[in-house]
Amino acid sequence: MSTVRIRAVSPSNELHVLERPVVDNVEAVPAAISGSPRRRRRWGRATVLGAVIPIVLIVLWQTIATSGLVASYRLPTPLSVWAAGVDLYERGVLYQHVAISTQRVLVGFAVGSVVGLVLAAIVGLSTRVSELFAPTLGALRAVPSLAWVPLLGLYLGYGEDPKVALIAIGAFFPVYTTVASALRHVDAHLVELGRSYGYSGPALLSLVQLPAVVPAVISSLRLALAQAWLFLVAGELLGASLGLGYLLVDSQQNGRIDRLFLTIILLGLLGKITDTAVGVLERFLLKRWGS
């Protein structure tokens, strides 16, 4: 009953609305700034709150699936999805699907973002090189990345390489575009400051340009990771014998709606986990290099 009142009192503080009494809500404002135990409690609170909607959704899902409103071959129950997962796990294939997909994503992401960072540095730091490369890269970027699939298949066969290459292409462009443009837009005043105090070349780079683009690098990596998962599924949908994308196709063809749901949920979870990992890196780097 008190929650409604709290919302009326402090509309800006929604995070604390649902499960805390009034008194505690008052001290919650400084808690955001100070003291690690408080911050941890706040973090815990956010986790609890973040779990609310998924739980509600699962309950709703269960209700609808068991109500008979939707046929079971169209909507499996949460429990049958869980059972499908346990079944695949016990047969030892679940791990294989997850592992190979994660590996493809990580390798493709690593290759794509490293190449992206290097090219962005070259193009972003030299106007001459930029004039040479930028139009070509811009044109390549205009090609919808999935259009590469047949060509990659032809050149690289149907093993791991074309899938990793496709993911690398997907991860490359966000990193390249964002970082190159960030480097080009580093405050010229700060660059001049560095030069006037005797910095040049790599020393100037590490004094001014690199720290200045750290936020852009991180957000581009996050974007690239999301792209990597997207391209993974695309790549595996179009030809694979293992992996979550393959599991999607296979389940669809065999009418295994429970496995289809399972795979979608797994992809969501894995994407969220890798994104969280980059988020941790982000927090660490921004504390050091943020302004």
Add this chain to the structure above:
Amino acid sequence: MSSSSLRRSTAADALSVSIRDLSRSFGERRVLSGIDLEITAGEIVVLIGPSGCGKSTLLRHIGGLDSPTGGTIDIGGAPVTGLDARSAIAFQEPRLLPWRSITRNVEVGLPRGKRNRDDRDRVIELLDLVKLSASAHLRPREISGGMAQRVSLARALARRPGVLLLDEPFGALDALTRLAMQDLLLELHAVEPATIVIVTHDVDEALYLADRVILLGAIVPEDSSELLSIRSTVTVPGVRPRDRGSGDLAELRAELLEGLGVPTHHLSSQ
């Protein structure tokens, strides 16, 4: 105050600056022309003039950040050909690196290469001088504009330059801090006698600090017979520290203000 330790430290020698027939155009636009200026080592010269007349541009030329379309600049008898370790500039904007603490921003001003204990002490000392010791750990976004300007000043001082170039160094300071910083600068100058070139808009500040005040003027295009950027040079009498309220300076003050186009309603003393 820690000026005793500053005295102990080996200050770089002040260097003379010699500008001959300097001119600078940006495309069609002629900003500086026919600048001749001899600054002796250890002198404090103040550049004053209306906004947009080329004060910052002249300062940037002395610091080797810009190259002239004509004429030459020598520091200590050797020409300025590019960025120059003999001079240090504090820009019109503080230009602090937002991801570095105040201390680490001042460290940027230290001579490049290996850093030793003395360098670290120097930074601590400078922060103390500009009254920022308590804020040393803060990031630029956490300090005020006036504080940022003091950081920029400390950074320029860090390398003990032979020529110190200050572009409106006290522009963003409140009146009281401004007076204190002027005294601080003079104190530093007495201990480490660098040649100092300061740009300011404040006539009183000019007269308080300078050995000579150079009045720069916008060039009137139709008056092509006399394309001189230096309108007049005023040598300020007496020795520092000067009496801020001195009547002797009132005449000069009026003269400079007239030069800047400000009606002073000043009645000559005779």
